[in-house]
Amino acid sequence: MLKAFKTGIAAAVLTAAAVGTAAADGPKLYHDKYFWQESMQRMATFAAEKQHPFEPTPYATDQYQAFIATGVQSGNPPDLFTWWNGTKLKELVDSGALQPLDDLWKEAVDAGQMDPSAAELYKVDGKIYGVPLHLSSWVVFYNKKLFDKAGVTPPKSWDELLATADKLKGAGITPFVATVQDGWRGFIWFEELLIRTDPETYLKLNAGEASYTSDAVKKVFQIWGDLYAKGYFTPATSNEEVLSFARGDAAMYLMGDWAIQNIVEGGLKPGDDFGAFVMPNITPDLPAAVIGEGSPIVVSKTGAAKPEVADFVRWWMTDEAAAAWAKDPSLYIGNVKAPKPNVIVKDVSEALAAAKARTLPRYWEASPSDIVLPAVEEFNRFMVDPKPAVAEEVMQNVQKIADDYWAQHKQ
């Protein structure tokens, strides 16, 4: 009896070990995009079928940053992981932990797979340090039913946008959803209004060469405050932002196009129930522009030595992988052969290409995070209490934070 039991245990252990080995096949891809984990797992199954296995391994964002930082500190970062572009990528590159991926990019571009401009976001000092997990443009989604109800069409200029908002309001529909949900969203309208009025100041602000108390920023808060005063926004305190748009609490929603999947989960169909347009410029003679965002998958120097890591990255940029990733979770990685994830991304990217729009980096990645985090809290404070006096305080406080930061970090 005992012998049989022991044999049984041994068999179970062996089976578990065998299963463990099979599941652990392929490099681990660490990430903090837990909301895409299920899609990543389906992607991993597909990848394994195609002989390019990987194992998506999610973390909560806070712990994730600590995990990567300690890995880099001890000289043992993960082989393959997702990161952010902009200042955050530069920090990591400066630590010497990352492997440039120019060779793999060259292969993919030469094979007619990848759009070379998709690498721009991941360049640090002329070298490319990542491949896109997703490339997103920040657009205004609009609810087609509510637009029809108010008899309006997507606006082409800022004046048209204001007229649209006015008509919606007249029809009893709140024009925009915007909240401070999860604490990070405060920069969205700030950044958008600034690039629509004075994009050069936006870039200078990120580089520490312009002030948060400058006229350009004052103008942003004035426009933003006016929109609030006219009752154009839903309450900033809702904790159901995407659902709120999907339910039709308001007609328009400014967000990265990665949110399409979330809106779909809320019950709307892209193209049929909702569309998107790029926010028109407020200063009319400005060139076309859009906020771009794209988390990279990066490879550490230790990971670069392993053939299975390079194999996975190479495969990730093919149309086979890009098409699967475009279907689920509807994300675009800059592959030109694969079909676009959905009709909205297709229309927007065509419109942007036709207008030769310039892609500007998102505030979250473009400004140093020591400024971004407290600044976003200040912007949130304004959204909850959008009075001119609060705007004044917010500008002063953020400038003080920026002063402190740049005093220590200016070369």
Added chain:
Amino acid sequence: MQSSRPKPSPREKAAQRANFLTALCFLAPAVLLVTVFLLVPLIYNVWISFTGWAKFSGIDRFVGVANYSQAFSNPKFFEAAGNTVSWIVASLVLPIGLGLGFALLLRGIRGAEAFKTVFFVPRLLAPTAIGTIWYYVFADNGTLNAMLSGVGLGDWTRSWLYDPLMITPAMIIAHTWQTTGLVMVLLLLGLAALPTEPLEAAQVEGATPFQIFRHIVLPMLLPTLLVVTIISVIAGFTTFDLVWVMGRDYPNRSTLTLAVHQYWETFRSNRWAYGASVAVLIGLIALLITWVQTLLQQKLEDRAK
């Protein structure tokens, strides 16, 4: 009392040594665990608090007390300290007041067991779950606002969790809801253990129920109350989960307690050395509170003797 001991014989000495070695063997696992998982990290944390910590290269230099002076010049630190004091005061007054009230009310009534169970159930839930439940009670489209609108008090509805005067009370209500049950059960146990003779004597003498409570029950219940106080103060002082779930996103982080401030600075802002110094300060304050409580307990025991 023995003033001088007889010298132990060599045999006794050997036995003592063997005893000591046996004791050491039994102690070793505990000593090892405490050293590896408590003492070493503690000392390491204190060391970190005196260094500069660069995000990707680790400890890069010794900075003396710079992290501590940063804490003392950081308004957020004092805001968090102030909030922590409100939490301690509230968790002293509310769960103990309500717990004592419920304990006295439920004592000896029919169906007391059922009530006790109902009051104790929230204690069994994880604080994070409690935070989520109460988040939806106080949310814009949550239960409270729906109830107010339902009974015609629509004017009273508001964004409770974004109202500077309401956010901390809202979180404290959730905390009280969770902690009152345990306090009540402990006090009921304390009440059950009281001797009945003094109570009966007082009744025979014609004392009013309030007099009996004030002069007989309360003094005899003091040791239990002290234990409950210690538990409540520690619960208030270490509040993390509820604030993290319900008040983390409050604009400007003006609702954070010291524990959440420390976590935020360490992991959100990647200021690890500064976070370590806040952790040391929290430890020192906790030590101070415990010391005062030990003194009180000592006093109480002396009085009882």
